[in-house]
Amino acid sequence: MPNLRKMAEHLLYTVLLTTGLCEGLLLHGQGQDKLPQYHTYGRSLVLNGGAAINVSVTREILKLSGGAGLARIGVITASSGTPAESYHYYRDLFLQHGAAKVSWINISESHKELNKDPAMVQLIMNQTGFMFSGGDQARVISSYFLEDRKPSPALLAIRHRFEQGAVVAGTSAGTACQSSRVMVAGGMSWEALRYGAFHIPGHHRDDLVYDPHGGLGFLDGYVLDTHFSERGREGRLLRLLSDTQYEQYGTALGFGVDESTALVITHAGTAAAKAKVLGDRGVVLIDVSRSVVDKTAKYFTIRDVSMSYMTDGDSIKLSDHTLTFSPDKSPLAGQEFYDHALKSTDIFDGNRADRRKKPEFVRVATSVFDAKYDRMSHGTTYEKHPRFLVTVFRSGAGAEAHIRRGHSFQEDVISFKNLMVSIEEN
Known part of the structure; x- marks a missing residue:
């Protein structure tokens, strides 16, 4: 009887999810059985800047997924140009460090129909953590939203597990797509300063392009950029924030995450939200809320931009941006x-x-x-x-x-x- 009851509950949830009715239930707090890690970390994210994921970051993802021997990681490869290769890389990485099971969430632009598949929704509901691979963040948006920009059943299921305590981790494009705010899609710093931000491809190869509708919505309040210092992206993030802060999904705040480095956020969306830095380099926080743009200047001119740079062991309260330096x-x-x-x-x-x-x-x-x-x-x-x-x-x-x-x-x-x-x- 308990197994039949569990099967019936899963069937009901899948029906609600695939018909779009479960979103209201989630908003009203129903079906919110929390995973064990939720009571310690709340909603959590691990946002890696790209390139290699070092051992400390890998272990952090597993810890926030329930711990070695218990973590069940769903690898999301929608952004990758070689999804099978990406899946096998992360499968081997997480199993090597103690994951109980690693599954492939094989939704992509080539297999977009899977974002409504009840079996795929059920697979997502079995995970205690998710890893978004690198590649092109626009592919993630295309794969996980329906044509009218409504979240697909698969995305609703990931959001549901996130609310229950499943960690959402990403690297490179898999980090850039996580915010609810405008999503950077490409561009270089000089071109950004010279020509500004475009929500459709501009006239120059390296123009700053962004998605004005935002990303997947797991982190609110910040634009996310990656491969940051290594590709000199300070200028492009600063210009994107300045140009879009007053748009519907704009913001004055942005995190730029370096390679082999992660921003680890716990208790996301609450007054207790805190982020710490793990890894080899650093994370920049840019704030243009008090900046002044000289509209009379021939070329982009801005003053009073605030910037902080955090490295391994540092942490920051997201409610007021109080930064605590590592004791070492x-x-x-x-x-x-x-x-x-x-x-x-x-x-x-x-x-x-x-x-x-x-x-x-x-x-x-x-x-x-x-x-x-x-x-x-x-x-x-x-x-x-x-x-x-x-x-x-x-x-x-x-x-x-x-x-x-x-x-x-x-x-x-x-x-x-x-x-x-x-x-x-x-």
Whole structure:
């Protein structure tokens, strides 16, 4: 009898889901049996910036999925150009680190009919965590929404499990698509500063393009960008926020996540929401809410942009953006090692060819805090006509940095908050 009852409940839920009636039930809190991890972490996300997922991030995903031996991970490959290969990679990764089971949620643009399949909905409902692969975030939107931009039964099921405590993890495109806010779709920093943001492909190959309807909706309040410092995307995220903050799905806030690094969010959507950084590099928070754009300037000109940079072990309260530096870092004020801050003639160069070197924007920004005599510095874009000047100031209220010293500047790990940024034609 208990098995028959369980089968009947699953059948009823599937019918409600596939007919679109369950969304109202979810909103009214029915069917909300929580997974064990919910009582510790609430709704949780692990947002990786791309490239490799290191061991600490992998283990975090498993922990938030219920723990080794219990975690059941659904791998979502809709963004991938090689979905089977992506699935096998994540299957092997999670099984190697103790997942109880890894399943393939094989919904894609080529198999979009599966987003209404009751068997696929049931498979989703059996998972305790989800991993969205990298690729092209637009493919995820196309695969999981219906033609009228209504969420498919499969997406409703993932949202239901998220509400119950199943972690939503992603990397690269699988991170960029998670917000309810405008979703970045492509573009480079110089083109973004030069031409602005477009919600349809622009006239230039590297134009900043975004989806004005947002992403999947698992995180509210922030635009998400990835491969961030390594591809010099500071300019494109800043411009996207500035251009779209007053749109229906716009916001003044954005996280840029570096490669091999993750932003781990627990208790999402509540006053207790908190994010911590795990991994090799860092996560940028850009805030344009108090910025000023000079509409009279010939080219994009903005002042008073606030920026914070968090590295491994740092955390931030999402309710008020109080940043707590990792206890293994020391205050940098009064302990500056260098006389002067660094400058750059290619400020958005990520130095991807040599990961031993810091990306140019990070190099300049962190050097301002490690300089005895300078409180500001600048860099210019490599591209001309126009060449943009990016100036960073540590003179803002509450600006400070903490450091974990290495054997050289390249090995020093510096986090900072409330750096002020301005951009204008050089």
